[in-house]
Amino acid sequence: MKNKQKSMMTMVLLAGVLITILVYMYVYNEFNKKTENLKNSNATLQTRVDELKEYYDAMEEHKEDIKKMTAEIEKKLGVFPAYIREEDAVALALQPLKKQILIDFESIAMGNNEVIGTIDAEVVQAAKLEKYQDKIEIYEKLVTYSSVTTYSDLKDVIKIYNAYGDGMNIDTISFFKVADTNVLEGTIDCKFYFATGTGASYKAPTFSTYPVGSTDLFKVVGSEEEIDYSVFGLGEDEIPVVE
Numbered sequence: 604m605k606n607k608q609k610s611m612m613t614m615v616l617l618a619g620v621l622i623t624i625l626v627y628m629y630v631y632n633e634f635n636k637k638t639e640n641l642k643n644s645n646a647t648l649q650t651r652v653d654e655l656k657e658y659y660d661a662m663e664e665h666k667e668d669i670k671k672m673t674a675e676i677e678k679k680l681g682v683f684p685a686y687i688r689e690e691d692a693v694a695l696a697l698q699p700l701k702k703q704i705l706i707d708f709e710s711i712a713m714g715n716n717e718v719i720g721t722i723d724a725e726v727v728q729a730a731k732l733e734k735y736q737d738k739i740e741i742y743e744k745l746v747t748y749s750s751v752t753t754y755s756d757l758k759d760v761i762k763i764y765n766a767y768g769d770g771m772n773i774d775t776i777s778f779f780k781v782a783d784t785n786v787l788e789g790t791i792d793c794k795f796y797f798a799t800g801t802g803a804s805y806k807a808p809t810f811s812t813y814p815v816g817s818t819d820l821f822k823v824v825g826s827e828e829e830i831d832y833s834v835f836g837l838g839e840d841e842i843p844v845v846e
Contacts, residue, residue, distance in 0.1 A: 673732060682769040683741065683798035685805040689713060691795065692746045694808035695767060699760045706752040706760055714745035719796075727800075739800040745774070748791045757787055764793065771795045 684691075692711055699706050720741035727735050752760065757778065764773055771793055778789030 676732065677734065680735075680739070680798060680801050681803075683796055683801070683803075684770060685797060685799070685801070685803040687716075687742075687744045687795040687797045688805075688807070690808055690810075692793075694810065695746075695764065695771070695793070696748060697810070698763045699756075702759070702763065704752075704759045704763075705756045706750050709749045709751065710747075712747040712749070714747075716742045716744050719743045722800075734802060735800070737800040739798060741796060741798050744795045744797070746793045746795060748793065749789070750791070751781075751786055751788045753785070754787060760791070764791065770797070 692713055696708055696711055718740050722739040724736070724738040727737065727739060750760075761773065761776070764771075774792040774794045776789070776791050778787040780786070781788050
């Protein structure tokens, strides 16, 4: 009897131990899982912390880079005027005349405004640039100058046009020699550019007077005795004096 009771108590004890072990194993396994997950989470967080620390340590450098990039964007957009009008095309045509270069413009033809680039407002605002909030569009306007000139003067005209700046570039130059005159006749196609949405205001060109006279009126360089100046509407008493 005593052995049976002892055996029963032993069985109960063993069952209790087994249950305890099973509970322990369950708790232990759950603990291990949570510990592992926490370790992984901590590792991920540590990686993020390290990234943030690296960014923080380089914050001043990043600020300087952003400042430089902002200045570069403003510089590039600053190249473009707010608009291009007829007077801008005429102002460029007057530049050679102000320098007494021999050229007679037969016509100045202006094309339509064509959009060649767009930056949506959402992109502009996402960039968080203080000066820009609206959609930015870059336009191109083709202007064709038809003229009569000499070879040496044409080279001077091209130099002047090339010095205009980044807001305009020469697209094509097409000239032919007028028979028996040593005079060139043709066209120069120029592409003007402007931008909207930058906050810039249109600035009209200033038409100041330029020197005129009968002595070396067109600043002719070299010997031009064979040029037929009647092409330019000049009489014998108006032919430029070559010194």
